[in-house]
Amino acid sequence: MTTDMPARMLRLLSLLQTRREWSGTELADRLSVTGRTVRRDIDRLRDLGYPVEGTTGHAGGYRLASGADMPPLLLDDDEAVALAVALRTAAGGLTGMEETSLRALAKLEQVLPQRLRGQVTALQESTATITWEARGPRVEPAILTVLAAACRDHEIVTFDYLTRTGDRAPRRVEPAHLVASGGLWYLLAHDTAKDDWRIYRLDRVTHPTPTGRRVPPRTTPGGDPAAYVTSKIATAPTRYRAVATVHAPAETVRARTWALADRIRPLDDNTCTLDASADTLPRIAQILTALDCDYTLDADTPVLDHLRTTADRALRATQ
Structure with missing residues:
Protein backbone atom coordinates (compact mmCIF):
# COMPACT_ATOMS: atom_id res chain seq x y z
CA MET A 1 0.00 0.00 0.00
CA THR A 2 1.24 3.49 -0.83
CA THR A 3 1.48 5.28 2.52
CA ASP A 4 3.15 8.51 1.30
CA MET A 5 0.04 10.60 0.75
CA PRO A 6 1.66 13.47 -1.26
CA ALA A 7 3.33 10.97 -3.62
CA ARG A 8 0.10 9.02 -3.93
CA MET A 9 -1.86 12.17 -4.72
CA LEU A 10 0.59 13.12 -7.46
CA ARG A 11 0.39 9.59 -8.86
CA LEU A 12 -3.41 9.74 -8.79
CA LEU A 13 -3.41 13.10 -10.58
CA SER A 14 -1.01 11.78 -13.20
CA LEU A 15 -3.28 8.79 -13.87
CA LEU A 16 -6.36 11.01 -14.25
CA GLN A 17 -4.51 13.12 -16.82
CA THR A 18 -3.44 10.18 -18.99
CA ARG A 19 -6.87 8.71 -19.73
CA ARG A 20 -10.41 9.99 -20.19
CA GLU A 21 -11.95 7.88 -17.43
CA TRP A 22 -10.89 5.43 -14.71
CA SER A 23 -12.96 3.12 -12.58
CA GLY A 24 -12.43 3.23 -8.82
CA THR A 25 -11.20 -0.36 -8.89
CA GLU A 26 -8.57 0.42 -11.55
CA LEU A 27 -7.27 3.39 -9.57
CA ALA A 28 -7.14 1.36 -6.37
CA ASP A 29 -5.14 -1.37 -8.13
CA ARG A 30 -2.72 1.11 -9.69
CA LEU A 31 -2.13 2.86 -6.36
CA SER A 32 -2.19 -0.33 -4.25
CA VAL A 33 -4.79 1.16 -1.91
CA THR A 34 -8.41 0.50 -1.02
CA GLY A 35 -11.38 1.99 -2.82
CA ARG A 36 -12.12 4.04 0.29
CA THR A 37 -8.66 5.62 0.12
CA VAL A 38 -9.21 6.45 -3.54
CA ARG A 39 -12.46 8.22 -2.69
CA ARG A 40 -10.76 10.25 0.04
CA ASP A 41 -7.91 11.22 -2.28
CA ILE A 42 -10.40 12.25 -4.97
CA ASP A 43 -12.06 14.53 -2.41
CA ARG A 44 -8.66 16.04 -1.57
CA LEU A 45 -8.02 16.79 -5.24
CA ARG A 46 -11.40 18.49 -5.47
CA ASP A 47 -10.52 20.61 -2.42
CA LEU A 48 -7.36 21.68 -4.27
CA GLY A 49 -9.43 22.87 -7.24
CA TYR A 50 -9.16 19.89 -9.58
CA PRO A 51 -12.57 19.26 -11.20
CA VAL A 52 -12.77 15.48 -10.75
CA GLU A 53 -16.18 14.16 -11.78
CA GLY A 54 -17.66 10.89 -10.62
CA THR A 55 -19.86 8.83 -12.92
CA THR A 56 -22.35 6.18 -11.87
CA GLY A 57 -23.63 2.97 -13.38
CA HIS A 58 -21.96 -0.23 -14.50
CA ALA A 59 -19.09 1.64 -16.21
CA GLY A 60 -18.91 4.36 -13.57
CA GLY A 61 -15.66 5.88 -12.41
CA TYR A 62 -13.73 9.13 -12.25
CA ARG A 63 -12.56 11.62 -14.83
CA LEU A 64 -10.74 14.93 -14.79
CA ALA A 65 -13.18 17.41 -16.29
CA SER A 66 -12.81 20.99 -17.44
CA GLY A 67 -13.21 23.62 -14.76
CA ALA A 68 -13.38 27.37 -14.34
CA ASP A 69 -9.60 27.65 -13.96
CA MET A 70 -6.66 25.74 -15.36
CA PRO A 71 -5.19 23.52 -12.63
CA PRO A 72 -1.50 22.51 -12.58
CA LEU A 73 -0.51 19.72 -14.95
CA LEU A 74 2.02 16.95 -14.43
CA LEU A 75 4.39 16.34 -17.34
CA ASP A 76 7.19 13.82 -17.64
CA ASP A 77 10.57 14.92 -19.03
CA ASP A 78 9.85 14.06 -22.67
CA GLU A 79 6.42 15.71 -22.56
CA ALA A 80 7.87 18.92 -21.07
CA VAL A 81 10.58 19.18 -23.74
CA ALA A 82 8.14 18.41 -26.56
CA LEU A 83 5.69 21.01 -25.28
CA ALA A 84 8.38 23.68 -25.00
CA VAL A 85 9.60 23.06 -28.55
CA ALA A 86 6.04 23.01 -29.92
CA LEU A 87 5.24 26.31 -28.22
CA ARG A 88 8.43 27.85 -29.59
CA THR A 89 7.47 26.98 -33.17
CA ALA A 90 3.78 27.79 -32.45
CA ALA A 91 0.96 26.11 -34.36
CA GLY A 92 1.03 26.44 -38.14
CA GLY A 93 -2.24 27.26 -39.84
CA LEU A 94 -3.89 28.66 -36.73
CA THR A 95 -5.08 32.21 -36.25
CA GLY A 96 -3.53 34.37 -33.53
CA MET A 97 -1.50 31.65 -31.82
CA GLU A 98 1.96 33.23 -31.91
CA GLU A 99 1.61 35.65 -28.98
CA THR A 100 -0.36 33.13 -26.91
CA SER A 101 2.31 30.48 -27.52
CA LEU A 102 5.07 32.79 -26.31
CA ARG A 103 3.16 33.60 -23.10
CA ALA A 104 2.64 29.90 -22.40
CA LEU A 105 6.28 29.17 -23.20
CA ALA A 106 7.46 31.80 -20.71
CA LYS A 107 5.41 30.17 -17.96
CA LEU A 108 6.69 26.71 -18.82
CA GLU A 109 10.36 27.70 -19.00
CA GLN A 110 10.08 29.40 -15.61
CA VAL A 111 9.39 26.06 -13.90
CA LEU A 112 11.45 23.71 -16.11
CA PRO A 113 14.11 21.76 -14.18
CA GLN A 114 17.65 22.78 -15.08
CA ARG A 115 18.37 19.44 -16.77
CA LEU A 116 15.43 19.97 -19.16
CA ARG A 117 16.09 23.65 -19.68
CA GLY A 118 19.45 22.74 -21.17
CA GLN A 119 17.82 20.36 -23.68
CA VAL A 120 15.28 22.95 -24.74
CA THR A 121 17.95 25.66 -25.05
CA ALA A 122 20.10 23.39 -27.22
CA LEU A 123 17.18 22.69 -29.54
CA GLN A 124 16.29 26.37 -29.80
CA GLU A 125 19.87 27.48 -30.46
CA SER A 126 20.38 24.92 -33.22
CA THR A 127 17.00 25.45 -34.90
CA ALA A 128 15.89 28.40 -37.02
CA THR A 129 12.42 29.05 -38.40
CA ILE A 130 11.27 31.19 -41.31
CA THR A 131 8.00 33.00 -40.74
CA TRP A 132 5.91 33.54 -43.86
CA GLU A 133 2.98 35.86 -44.18
CA ALA A 134 -0.19 33.81 -43.80
CA ARG A 135 -1.95 33.75 -47.17
CA GLY A 136 -3.92 30.54 -46.97
CA PRO A 137 -7.04 29.76 -44.96
CA ARG A 138 -6.56 29.94 -41.19
CA VAL A 139 -8.30 27.94 -38.48
CA GLU A 140 -9.57 29.32 -35.18
CA PRO A 141 -7.84 27.53 -32.25
CA ALA A 142 -11.17 27.07 -30.47
CA ILE A 143 -12.53 25.08 -33.41
CA LEU A 144 -9.47 22.84 -33.42
CA THR A 145 -9.63 22.14 -29.68
CA VAL A 146 -13.35 21.35 -29.70
CA LEU A 147 -12.98 18.88 -32.56
CA ALA A 148 -9.81 17.36 -31.11
CA ALA A 149 -11.62 16.66 -27.83
CA ALA A 150 -14.55 15.16 -29.74
CA CYS A 151 -12.19 12.85 -31.63
CA ARG A 152 -10.59 11.77 -28.36
CA ASP A 153 -13.90 11.17 -26.58
CA HIS A 154 -15.77 9.72 -29.60
CA GLU A 155 -18.46 12.35 -29.06
CA ILE A 156 -20.90 13.40 -31.77
CA VAL A 157 -20.68 17.09 -32.73
CA THR A 158 -22.74 19.41 -34.88
CA PHE A 159 -21.46 22.35 -36.90
CA ASP A 160 -22.22 24.56 -39.89
CA TYR A 161 -20.18 23.86 -43.00
CA LEU A 162 -19.44 26.11 -45.97
CA THR A 163 -19.93 23.91 -49.02
CA ARG A 164 -18.08 24.19 -52.31
CA THR A 165 -21.08 26.07 -53.76
CA GLY A 166 -20.84 28.73 -51.04
CA ASP A 167 -23.86 27.63 -49.01
CA ARG A 168 -23.96 26.99 -45.25
CA ALA A 169 -25.25 23.52 -44.36
CA PRO A 170 -25.66 21.87 -40.94
CA ARG A 171 -23.65 18.72 -40.25
CA ARG A 172 -23.88 16.08 -37.51
CA VAL A 173 -20.85 13.79 -37.39
CA GLU A 174 -18.83 11.31 -35.37
CA PRO A 175 -15.31 12.84 -35.42
CA ALA A 176 -12.47 10.35 -35.87
CA HIS A 177 -9.20 12.12 -36.76
CA LEU A 178 -7.69 15.53 -37.49
CA VAL A 179 -5.21 15.61 -40.39
CA ALA A 180 -2.91 18.50 -41.34
CA SER A 181 -1.77 18.68 -44.97
CA GLY A 182 -0.41 21.40 -47.20
CA GLY A 183 -1.15 24.18 -44.71
CA LEU A 184 -4.76 23.04 -44.26
CA TRP A 185 -6.51 21.15 -41.47
CA TYR A 186 -9.03 18.42 -42.26
CA LEU A 187 -11.52 16.54 -40.10
CA LEU A 188 -12.17 12.90 -40.96
CA ALA A 189 -15.60 12.00 -39.59
CA HIS A 190 -18.55 9.69 -40.10
CA ASP A 191 -21.59 11.69 -41.22
CA THR A 192 -24.63 10.41 -39.33
CA ALA A 193 -27.14 11.60 -41.95
CA LYS A 194 -25.29 10.15 -44.96
CA ASP A 195 -24.06 7.09 -43.01
CA ASP A 196 -20.70 7.46 -44.71
CA TRP A 197 -17.23 8.86 -44.14
CA ARG A 198 -16.65 12.50 -45.04
CA ILE A 199 -13.72 14.93 -44.99
CA TYR A 200 -14.24 18.54 -43.86
CA ARG A 201 -11.85 21.47 -44.14
CA LEU A 202 -11.64 23.13 -40.76
CA ASP A 203 -11.43 26.64 -42.20
CA ARG A 204 -14.97 26.06 -43.52
CA VAL A 205 -16.33 24.83 -40.16
CA THR A 206 -18.18 27.20 -37.81
CA HIS A 207 -19.95 26.78 -34.49
CA PRO A 208 -18.81 23.23 -33.61
CA THR A 209 -20.97 22.05 -30.71
CA PRO A 210 -20.51 18.83 -28.70
CA THR A 211 -23.79 16.96 -28.21
CA GLY A 212 -22.79 15.02 -25.10
CA ARG A 213 -23.53 11.75 -26.86
CA ARG A 214 -20.64 9.30 -27.12
CA VAL A 215 -20.46 6.43 -29.57
CA PRO A 216 -18.15 3.44 -30.01
CA PRO A 217 -15.09 4.28 -32.15
CA ARG A 218 -15.26 3.31 -35.81
CA THR A 219 -12.47 1.71 -37.80
CA THR A 220 -10.94 4.24 -40.19
CA PRO A 221 -11.23 3.23 -43.87
CA GLY A 222 -7.96 1.65 -44.90
CA GLY A 223 -6.68 1.86 -41.34
CA ASP A 224 -4.53 4.97 -42.04
CA PRO A 225 -6.34 8.33 -41.58
CA ALA A 226 -3.62 10.38 -43.31
CA ALA A 227 -3.45 8.06 -46.32
CA TYR A 228 -7.23 8.02 -46.64
CA VAL A 229 -7.53 11.81 -46.49
CA THR A 230 -4.68 12.19 -49.00
CA SER A 231 -6.34 9.85 -51.49
CA LYS A 232 -9.68 11.66 -51.20
CA ILE A 233 -8.13 15.12 -51.53
CA ALA A 234 -6.37 14.02 -54.72
CA THR A 235 -9.64 12.90 -56.31
CA ALA A 236 -11.90 15.64 -54.93
CA PRO A 237 -13.71 17.82 -57.49
CA THR A 238 -12.16 21.23 -58.18
CA ARG A 239 -13.47 24.42 -59.74
CA TYR A 240 -10.90 24.56 -62.56
CA ARG A 241 -9.48 21.63 -64.52
Whole structure:
Protein backbone atom coordinates (compact mmCIF):
# COMPACT_ATOMS: atom_id res chain seq x y z
CA MET A 1 0.00 0.00 0.00
CA THR A 2 1.24 3.49 -0.83
CA THR A 3 1.48 5.28 2.52
CA ASP A 4 3.15 8.51 1.30
CA MET A 5 0.04 10.60 0.75
CA PRO A 6 1.66 13.47 -1.26
CA ALA A 7 3.33 10.97 -3.62
CA ARG A 8 0.10 9.02 -3.93
CA MET A 9 -1.86 12.17 -4.72
CA LEU A 10 0.59 13.12 -7.46
CA ARG A 11 0.39 9.59 -8.86
CA LEU A 12 -3.41 9.74 -8.79
CA LEU A 13 -3.41 13.10 -10.58
CA SER A 14 -1.01 11.78 -13.20
CA LEU A 15 -3.28 8.79 -13.87
CA LEU A 16 -6.36 11.01 -14.25
CA GLN A 17 -4.51 13.12 -16.82
CA THR A 18 -3.44 10.18 -18.99
CA ARG A 19 -6.87 8.71 -19.73
CA ARG A 20 -10.41 9.99 -20.19
CA GLU A 21 -11.95 7.88 -17.43
CA TRP A 22 -10.89 5.43 -14.71
CA SER A 23 -12.96 3.12 -12.58
CA GLY A 24 -12.43 3.23 -8.82
CA THR A 25 -11.20 -0.36 -8.89
CA GLU A 26 -8.57 0.42 -11.55
CA LEU A 27 -7.27 3.39 -9.57
CA ALA A 28 -7.14 1.36 -6.37
CA ASP A 29 -5.14 -1.37 -8.13
CA ARG A 30 -2.72 1.11 -9.69
CA LEU A 31 -2.13 2.86 -6.36
CA SER A 32 -2.19 -0.33 -4.25
CA VAL A 33 -4.79 1.16 -1.91
CA THR A 34 -8.41 0.50 -1.02
CA GLY A 35 -11.38 1.99 -2.82
CA ARG A 36 -12.12 4.04 0.29
CA THR A 37 -8.66 5.62 0.12
CA VAL A 38 -9.21 6.45 -3.54
CA ARG A 39 -12.46 8.22 -2.69
CA ARG A 40 -10.76 10.25 0.04
CA ASP A 41 -7.91 11.22 -2.28
CA ILE A 42 -10.40 12.25 -4.97
CA ASP A 43 -12.06 14.53 -2.41
CA ARG A 44 -8.66 16.04 -1.57
CA LEU A 45 -8.02 16.79 -5.24
CA ARG A 46 -11.40 18.49 -5.47
CA ASP A 47 -10.52 20.61 -2.42
CA LEU A 48 -7.36 21.68 -4.27
CA GLY A 49 -9.43 22.87 -7.24
CA TYR A 50 -9.16 19.89 -9.58
CA PRO A 51 -12.57 19.26 -11.20
CA VAL A 52 -12.77 15.48 -10.75
CA GLU A 53 -16.18 14.16 -11.78
CA GLY A 54 -17.66 10.89 -10.62
CA THR A 55 -19.86 8.83 -12.92
CA THR A 56 -22.35 6.18 -11.87
CA GLY A 57 -23.63 2.97 -13.38
CA HIS A 58 -21.96 -0.23 -14.50
CA ALA A 59 -19.09 1.64 -16.21
CA GLY A 60 -18.91 4.36 -13.57
CA GLY A 61 -15.66 5.88 -12.41
CA TYR A 62 -13.73 9.13 -12.25
CA ARG A 63 -12.56 11.62 -14.83
CA LEU A 64 -10.74 14.93 -14.79
CA ALA A 65 -13.18 17.41 -16.29
CA SER A 66 -12.81 20.99 -17.44
CA GLY A 67 -13.21 23.62 -14.76
CA ALA A 68 -13.38 27.37 -14.34
CA ASP A 69 -9.60 27.65 -13.96
CA MET A 70 -6.66 25.74 -15.36
CA PRO A 71 -5.19 23.52 -12.63
CA PRO A 72 -1.50 22.51 -12.58
CA LEU A 73 -0.51 19.72 -14.95
CA LEU A 74 2.02 16.95 -14.43
CA LEU A 75 4.39 16.34 -17.34
CA ASP A 76 7.19 13.82 -17.64
CA ASP A 77 10.57 14.92 -19.03
CA ASP A 78 9.85 14.06 -22.67
CA GLU A 79 6.42 15.71 -22.56
CA ALA A 80 7.87 18.92 -21.07
CA VAL A 81 10.58 19.18 -23.74
CA ALA A 82 8.14 18.41 -26.56
CA LEU A 83 5.69 21.01 -25.28
CA ALA A 84 8.38 23.68 -25.00
CA VAL A 85 9.60 23.06 -28.55
CA ALA A 86 6.04 23.01 -29.92
CA LEU A 87 5.24 26.31 -28.22
CA ARG A 88 8.43 27.85 -29.59
CA THR A 89 7.47 26.98 -33.17
CA ALA A 90 3.78 27.79 -32.45
CA ALA A 91 0.96 26.11 -34.36
CA GLY A 92 1.03 26.44 -38.14
CA GLY A 93 -2.24 27.26 -39.84
CA LEU A 94 -3.89 28.66 -36.73
CA THR A 95 -5.08 32.21 -36.25
CA GLY A 96 -3.53 34.37 -33.53
CA MET A 97 -1.50 31.65 -31.82
CA GLU A 98 1.96 33.23 -31.91
CA GLU A 99 1.61 35.65 -28.98
CA THR A 100 -0.36 33.13 -26.91
CA SER A 101 2.31 30.48 -27.52
CA LEU A 102 5.07 32.79 -26.31
CA ARG A 103 3.16 33.60 -23.10
CA ALA A 104 2.64 29.90 -22.40
CA LEU A 105 6.28 29.17 -23.20
CA ALA A 106 7.46 31.80 -20.71
CA LYS A 107 5.41 30.17 -17.96
CA LEU A 108 6.69 26.71 -18.82
CA GLU A 109 10.36 27.70 -19.00
CA GLN A 110 10.08 29.40 -15.61
CA VAL A 111 9.39 26.06 -13.90
CA LEU A 112 11.45 23.71 -16.11
CA PRO A 113 14.11 21.76 -14.18
CA GLN A 114 17.65 22.78 -15.08
CA ARG A 115 18.37 19.44 -16.77
CA LEU A 116 15.43 19.97 -19.16
CA ARG A 117 16.09 23.65 -19.68
CA GLY A 118 19.45 22.74 -21.17
CA GLN A 119 17.82 20.36 -23.68
CA VAL A 120 15.28 22.95 -24.74
CA THR A 121 17.95 25.66 -25.05
CA ALA A 122 20.10 23.39 -27.22
CA LEU A 123 17.18 22.69 -29.54
CA GLN A 124 16.29 26.37 -29.80
CA GLU A 125 19.87 27.48 -30.46
CA SER A 126 20.38 24.92 -33.22
CA THR A 127 17.00 25.45 -34.90
CA ALA A 128 15.89 28.40 -37.02
CA THR A 129 12.42 29.05 -38.40
CA ILE A 130 11.27 31.19 -41.31
CA THR A 131 8.00 33.00 -40.74
CA TRP A 132 5.91 33.54 -43.86
CA GLU A 133 2.98 35.86 -44.18
CA ALA A 134 -0.19 33.81 -43.80
CA ARG A 135 -1.95 33.75 -47.17
CA GLY A 136 -3.92 30.54 -46.97
CA PRO A 137 -7.04 29.76 -44.96
CA ARG A 138 -6.56 29.94 -41.19
CA VAL A 139 -8.30 27.94 -38.48
CA GLU A 140 -9.57 29.32 -35.18
CA PRO A 141 -7.84 27.53 -32.25
CA ALA A 142 -11.17 27.07 -30.47
CA ILE A 143 -12.53 25.08 -33.41
CA LEU A 144 -9.47 22.84 -33.42
CA THR A 145 -9.63 22.14 -29.68
CA VAL A 146 -13.35 21.35 -29.70
CA LEU A 147 -12.98 18.88 -32.56
CA ALA A 148 -9.81 17.36 -31.11
CA ALA A 149 -11.62 16.66 -27.83
CA ALA A 150 -14.55 15.16 -29.74
CA CYS A 151 -12.19 12.85 -31.63
CA ARG A 152 -10.59 11.77 -28.36
CA ASP A 153 -13.90 11.17 -26.58
CA HIS A 154 -15.77 9.72 -29.60
CA GLU A 155 -18.46 12.35 -29.06
CA ILE A 156 -20.90 13.40 -31.77
CA VAL A 157 -20.68 17.09 -32.73
CA THR A 158 -22.74 19.41 -34.88
CA PHE A 159 -21.46 22.35 -36.90
CA ASP A 160 -22.22 24.56 -39.89
CA TYR A 161 -20.18 23.86 -43.00
CA LEU A 162 -19.44 26.11 -45.97
CA THR A 163 -19.93 23.91 -49.02
CA ARG A 164 -18.08 24.19 -52.31
CA THR A 165 -21.08 26.07 -53.76
CA GLY A 166 -20.84 28.73 -51.04
CA ASP A 167 -23.86 27.63 -49.01
CA ARG A 168 -23.96 26.99 -45.25
CA ALA A 169 -25.25 23.52 -44.36
CA PRO A 170 -25.66 21.87 -40.94
CA ARG A 171 -23.65 18.72 -40.25
CA ARG A 172 -23.88 16.08 -37.51
CA VAL A 173 -20.85 13.79 -37.39
CA GLU A 174 -18.83 11.31 -35.37
CA PRO A 175 -15.31 12.84 -35.42
CA ALA A 176 -12.47 10.35 -35.87
CA HIS A 177 -9.20 12.12 -36.76
CA LEU A 178 -7.69 15.53 -37.49
CA VAL A 179 -5.21 15.61 -40.39
CA ALA A 180 -2.91 18.50 -41.34
CA SER A 181 -1.77 18.68 -44.97
CA GLY A 182 -0.41 21.40 -47.20
CA GLY A 183 -1.15 24.18 -44.71
CA LEU A 184 -4.76 23.04 -44.26
CA TRP A 185 -6.51 21.15 -41.47
CA TYR A 186 -9.03 18.42 -42.26
CA LEU A 187 -11.52 16.54 -40.10
CA LEU A 188 -12.17 12.90 -40.96
CA ALA A 189 -15.60 12.00 -39.59
CA HIS A 190 -18.55 9.69 -40.10
CA ASP A 191 -21.59 11.69 -41.22
CA THR A 192 -24.63 10.41 -39.33
CA ALA A 193 -27.14 11.60 -41.95
CA LYS A 194 -25.29 10.15 -44.96
CA ASP A 195 -24.06 7.09 -43.01
CA ASP A 196 -20.70 7.46 -44.71
CA TRP A 197 -17.23 8.86 -44.14
CA ARG A 198 -16.65 12.50 -45.04
CA ILE A 199 -13.72 14.93 -44.99
CA TYR A 200 -14.24 18.54 -43.86
CA ARG A 201 -11.85 21.47 -44.14
CA LEU A 202 -11.64 23.13 -40.76
CA ASP A 203 -11.43 26.64 -42.20
CA ARG A 204 -14.97 26.06 -43.52
CA VAL A 205 -16.33 24.83 -40.16
CA THR A 206 -18.18 27.20 -37.81
CA HIS A 207 -19.95 26.78 -34.49
CA PRO A 208 -18.81 23.23 -33.61
CA THR A 209 -20.97 22.05 -30.71
CA PRO A 210 -20.51 18.83 -28.70
CA THR A 211 -23.79 16.96 -28.21
CA GLY A 212 -22.79 15.02 -25.10
CA ARG A 213 -23.53 11.75 -26.86
CA ARG A 214 -20.64 9.30 -27.12
CA VAL A 215 -20.46 6.43 -29.57
CA PRO A 216 -18.15 3.44 -30.01
CA PRO A 217 -15.09 4.28 -32.15
CA ARG A 218 -15.26 3.31 -35.81
CA THR A 219 -12.47 1.71 -37.80
CA THR A 220 -10.94 4.24 -40.19
CA PRO A 221 -11.23 3.23 -43.87
CA GLY A 222 -7.96 1.65 -44.90
CA GLY A 223 -6.68 1.86 -41.34
CA ASP A 224 -4.53 4.97 -42.04
CA PRO A 225 -6.34 8.33 -41.58
CA ALA A 226 -3.62 10.38 -43.31
CA ALA A 227 -3.45 8.06 -46.32
CA TYR A 228 -7.23 8.02 -46.64
CA VAL A 229 -7.53 11.81 -46.49
CA THR A 230 -4.68 12.19 -49.00
CA SER A 231 -6.34 9.85 -51.49
CA LYS A 232 -9.68 11.66 -51.20
CA ILE A 233 -8.13 15.12 -51.53
CA ALA A 234 -6.37 14.02 -54.72
CA THR A 235 -9.64 12.90 -56.31
CA ALA A 236 -11.90 15.64 -54.93
CA PRO A 237 -13.71 17.82 -57.49
CA THR A 238 -12.16 21.23 -58.18
CA ARG A 239 -13.47 24.42 -59.74
CA TYR A 240 -10.90 24.56 -62.56
CA ARG A 241 -9.48 21.63 -64.52
CA ALA A 242 -5.86 21.61 -65.69
CA VAL A 243 -3.94 18.47 -66.71
CA ALA A 244 -0.39 18.80 -68.02
CA THR A 245 1.66 16.28 -69.98
CA VAL A 246 5.14 17.00 -68.67
CA HIS A 247 8.43 16.16 -70.38
CA ALA A 248 10.17 15.11 -67.17
CA PRO A 249 10.26 12.00 -64.96
CA ALA A 250 7.44 11.61 -62.43
CA GLU A 251 9.86 11.77 -59.49
CA THR A 252 11.29 15.07 -60.75
CA VAL A 253 7.81 16.57 -61.09
CA ARG A 254 6.84 15.37 -57.62
CA ALA A 255 9.95 16.94 -56.09
CA ARG A 256 9.42 20.28 -57.83
CA THR A 257 5.69 20.66 -57.24
CA TRP A 258 5.14 18.75 -53.97
CA ALA A 259 2.06 17.37 -55.68
CA LEU A 260 0.17 14.49 -54.11
CA ALA A 261 1.27 11.12 -55.40
CA ASP A 262 -2.17 10.38 -56.88
CA ARG A 263 -1.96 13.56 -59.00
CA ILE A 264 1.07 12.34 -60.97
CA ARG A 265 0.95 9.46 -63.48
CA PRO A 266 4.14 8.28 -65.21
CA LEU A 267 3.78 7.61 -68.94
CA ASP A 268 7.35 6.40 -69.42
CA ASP A 269 10.75 7.03 -67.84
CA ASN A 270 10.89 10.64 -69.06
CA THR A 271 7.23 11.72 -69.32
CA CYS A 272 4.27 11.95 -66.96
CA THR A 273 0.92 13.63 -66.52
CA LEU A 274 0.23 16.08 -63.71
CA ASP A 275 -3.27 16.95 -62.57
CA ALA A 276 -2.85 20.59 -61.53
CA SER A 277 -6.58 21.22 -61.13
CA ALA A 278 -7.47 23.57 -58.27
CA ASP A 279 -10.13 25.91 -56.93
CA THR A 280 -8.13 29.05 -57.77
CA LEU A 281 -6.40 30.16 -60.98
CA PRO A 282 -3.24 31.51 -59.28
CA ARG A 283 -2.72 28.13 -57.62
CA ILE A 284 -2.72 26.38 -61.00
CA ALA A 285 -0.28 28.94 -62.40
CA GLN A 286 1.98 28.42 -59.38
CA ILE A 287 2.07 24.65 -59.87
CA LEU A 288 2.81 24.88 -63.57
CA THR A 289 5.56 27.48 -63.07
CA ALA A 290 7.27 25.17 -60.57
CA LEU A 291 7.66 22.50 -63.30
CA ASP A 292 10.55 24.42 -64.90
CA CYS A 293 10.33 22.26 -68.04
CA ASP A 294 8.28 21.87 -71.21
CA TYR A 295 4.72 20.59 -71.07
CA THR A 296 1.44 20.59 -72.99
CA LEU A 297 -1.75 21.56 -71.24
CA ASP A 298 -5.35 20.39 -71.39
CA ALA A 299 -7.33 22.91 -69.32
CA ASP A 300 -10.55 24.87 -68.95
CA THR A 301 -10.85 28.15 -70.85
CA PRO A 302 -10.57 30.35 -67.70
CA VAL A 303 -7.28 28.61 -66.89
CA LEU A 304 -5.87 29.28 -70.36
CA ASP A 305 -7.02 32.91 -70.26
CA HIS A 306 -5.39 33.43 -66.85
CA LEU A 307 -2.10 31.90 -67.99
CA ARG A 308 -2.04 34.09 -71.15
CA THR A 309 -2.69 37.22 -69.08
CA THR A 310 0.03 36.27 -66.61
CA ALA A 311 2.50 35.53 -69.42
CA ASP A 312 1.75 38.85 -71.19
CA ARG A 313 2.28 40.72 -67.91
CA ALA A 314 5.64 39.00 -67.42
CA LEU A 315 6.73 39.83 -70.99
CA ARG A 316 5.82 43.51 -70.59
CA ALA A 317 7.81 43.64 -67.35
CA THR A 318 10.95 42.49 -69.20
CA GLN A 319 10.76 45.05 -72.01
